[in-house]
Amino acid sequence: MKIKSLTLLMVLSCVLFVNGQNYKPGKVSKEELKQTQDPLFPDADAAILYREYIVKYDYSQSKGFELSTTVFERIKIYNPEGFDWGTKRIKTYNYNADREQVGGIKAVTYNLVDGSIEKDKLKTAQIFEERINNYYVATTFTMPNLKAGSVIEVEYILESPFSSIDDIDLQYTIPVKKIVVDVKVPDFFVYKQYPNPQAALAYTFAESDKNIELKFREQSGLGTLNRNGNIGSSDGRQLKDRTASYQERRYLLEEVNIPPLKNQGYVDNIRNYQARSIWELSLIKNPNGIPKNYSTSWEAVTKSIYENDKFVNQLNKEDYYKDELSALLSGVSDPMEKMGIIYNFVQKKVSWNGSYGYFPENGVKQAYKAGQGNVGDINIMLTSMLQSQNIPATPVLVSVKNYGVPLFPTRYGFNYLVVKANVSGKSFLMDATDPYSYIGLLPERAMNWQGRAINRDGTSNWVPLYPSFASNALTYVQAEIKDGAFEIKTRERLSQHYARDYRSEFRAKSNESQMSSLDKNGEDVSFSEFDVKDLDTNKEHLTRSFKATSPSLIEEINGDLYFSPMLIFAQKENPLKDDNRLYPLFFDYPKSRKYNITIKIPEGYKVNSLPEQSKAQLAGGAAEYSYLISEAGSNLQLAVTLDINNPIFVADDYQYVKAMFSQIVEKETEKVVLSKI
Structure with a gap:
């Protein structure tokens, strides 16, 4: 009960703090600069203290309605890991006559030095423009004098000749203390506005309507607004002042304390699950003609x-x-x-x-x-x-x-x-x-x-686009104990995506770099006689072989020998560490991972105990695991298989998948015990 009360008190304190802040540009407070961590999300590297996103259609008689977006944000940087938030990259369309423009860039870094607030303004020479390709340009800049504890403010205007409103992000990988989104749309443009259906969070806009009067000058004759909002005119010569009216719909959203997106790993694209407002232009009304329908198939x-x-x-x-x-x-x-x-x-x-x-x-x-x-x-x-x-x-x-x-x-x-x-x-x-x-x-x-x-x-x-076949990785191992250390001979065959991914990572790298990737558990292992075949081809398969020696894989206690028969290949940690899952799990593609391991029992020893054999299967055979070990003459034979037949699991299946990996870790770290005869 005390914990719940404390949490509620923290939330209320945060709301009061947010509501009490002055978010006008330049009004950064010492309290904001003194803050060392976010009160609700103390692990955050940075936080958006305030973000204002204003969208409107500006009218000119020569161009008609054009889209204008004004962005202002204030961001707190808590530590050096948050410095990336001090670099801005604004992407705009720029092809032939169709060009979006970024202007009015104002950016300031605030630091608290000896109790006083110091300001460092971004200079024009620190703003760069790079062409991404034939169609897009990026305007980039990095905030000056950025430090742990800095607060930065950035403001800019994006002007676009296009009618459609881009999606508006409401959630980021850092917390948002307050966000205001204000969108004003003339009734010539009809939108379908809705939240991202895949996001865990959804926010609702308040809507209102207002009558707007346009004043313009035209030559004598009847002027008309066309579908782009331009004024047409007759051939008369006299200029006359005229007015036209239309309805403007306003969409307003104000939210506080939006939690950060949490990247839990095994995600296709975290943006798919980001809270955002989606704007689909469905119709442009032409007062004097046929409306153009943008809703399509x-x-x-x-x-x-x-x-x-x-x-x-x-x-x-x-x-x-x-x-x-x-x-x-x-x-x-x-x-x-x-x-x-x-x-x-x-x-x-x-x-x-x-x-x-x-x-x-x-x-x-x-x-x-x-x-x-x-x-x-x-x-x-x-x-x-x-x-x-x-x-x-x-x-x-x-x-x-x-x-x-x-x-x-x-x-x-x-x-x-x-x-x-x-x-x-x-x-x-x-x-x-x-x-x-x-x-x-x-x-x-x-x-x-x-x-x-x-x-x-x-x-x-x-x-x-997902493959219907499973990619295979098959590893054959022969091992024996000599002079208190394991000597291991390995031959591995990687197929399909396993082979493609290996080539992508290692084709341009040395054997030493490839060998360093083999010791995934940080054991005391030395490798030799490393060889890869078909690395420079694009065949369906590639093979690699190597020898390994390690004294750390075996432990002697009271004359008995203890070791995991998975040797250097054991899965020692569960890759799924979160208690709960917000997003689907993605394992990239169907895959089958197999190990066939033969371990020679040293002379003078016998098997005292073996791990129990184990099998596990998720519903519908979406994933299967088997661990089969036996004594065969003077050898131990181990066959381990992990098949992920369905590479995508919904969030509700997370606990089952996590439990399966916990079982894998437990099984692959179990020990064989050999005793002296």
């Missing part, structure tokens, strides 16, 4: 992308590769072999420049010539080459994991492209941007729920 979205000149025209280009591809495929008639040759050719011919997007960045012809391109360049090129050889192939629109999952039909729901081909009655997904993948195997960034395949007639359909 996935079929219409994909069709509009496919029919865009930047997409379909690039897909239909063949002249730039025709001669080279014909020579490459000379004498090859088997479609499967052709597909493999084409995939390998594109994968090696054009390297990925790291830029996403389903539209080609510089055009497929230029990418082919330069040997470098974005995702759209490379995979549209791959699709075109496959189609040119009468291999049924379609581009597949994808949202990568760090981009999130699209919740409603919009062309902005995708930012990536892979390819699907059908050969001999089978479908194959592929991505030639990844230097470690092969046909049928996508990189993990692209395995995000489902993609939208666009057929040649413009129709489309959903395609699952």
Whole structure:
């Protein structure tokens, strides 16, 4: 009862503190600067003390309605780990005439020095602009004189020629003490506004309406507001003052003490579960014409992308590769072999420049010539080459994991492209941007729920992106005890994603770097005779072998020998440490991990006790674990298997999965006891 009362008192104190603060720019208090930790979330590295997000449509007679967003925030930095919050990166669309503008940047760092508040203002020379790709620019700056204990204030205005309002974040990885969101929308623009359905928290806006009068000047004749809010006029010559009125809807939200997003590990993208306000533009009213409906379907979205000149025209280009591809495929008639040759050719011919997007960045012809391109360049090129050889192939629109999952039909729901081909009655997904993948195997960034395949007639359909097969890792071990230490010989076969991930991490690294990754439990182990085969290929499998010696794996007590038969491969810690789970669990892809371990019983010893055999299974066979150990002549035989057949578990299944891993840790740390004969 005392604990509950204390917690309630802390919450009430925080609310009173928040409500008593002055959040006008420049009004940072000494109390804020003296604060050393967040009272509700003491582990936080920083906290958003106040965030104000104001969205409105500004009207001008020449441009009509344009979107304006003003952001002001005050952030407390508690320790050096929170310094990242002192660097700002504002991303804006900047392509041809369609340009968003960032202006009015004001930023100040406040520090308490000898009892006085010192201010360091951001200078214009400290603001930088970098082009991300053909479409986006980033404005970046880092706050001056940042220290543990600093408070920073940042203010800027984002002006956009586009009508649609971006999603508004309400929750972050640090606590938010107070947030105010104020959105004002003319009734020409009709929105569907709703919270993120995957978030644990949801907040409601208060809505109100107000009549607004516009004053403008026009030539004599009848002026009209068009669908963009521009004033049309007749051919008259006299200027007259006129007024027009419209209804403005206001959406207002004020919240305090929003808890931070907690990254619990094994999450696809933490933003998928972030509290935020989603704004879907459904209609623009034209007072003197037909309203334009923006509510759409996935079929219409994909069709509009496919029919865009930047997409379909690039897909239909063949002249730039025709001669080279014909020579490459000379004498090859088997479609499967052709597909493999084409995939390998594109994968090696054009390297990925790291830029996403389903539209080609510089055009497929230029990418082919330069040997470098974005995702759209490379995979549209791959699709075109496959189609040119009468291999049924379609581009597949994808949202990568760090981009999130699209919740409603919009062309902005995708930012990536892979390819699907059908050969001999089978479908194959592929991505030639990844230097470690092969046909049928996508990189993990692209395995995000489902993609939208666009057929040649413009129709489309959903395609699952997670593999239906399990990736396998099989480890064979022979071990014996010599001179008080284990000598271990290991041969390992990694397949599918296990092999791809290993190549991605270690292809460019030395044997020493690879060996250092083997000792996952920090044992006293020395490695030798390390060898990896097929590291530099993209075959389905790779193998590695090594020897290891360790005196720390065995303990002698009163003449008996104690050791875990899992040796250096034991799972000693449960990776799931939280008491409760807020988000689904993601294990990336279906997988099977097997160990076959043979341990020679030293002469003069016998088995005193063995761990009990164990099996565990989650509902529906979503995951299975088996631990089978036996004495076979002068050897111990151990077979351990962990199969994760369903890589995604809902949060309600967390306790079952955690309990299974606890059982694995308990079992794999149990000891064999050998006694002298």
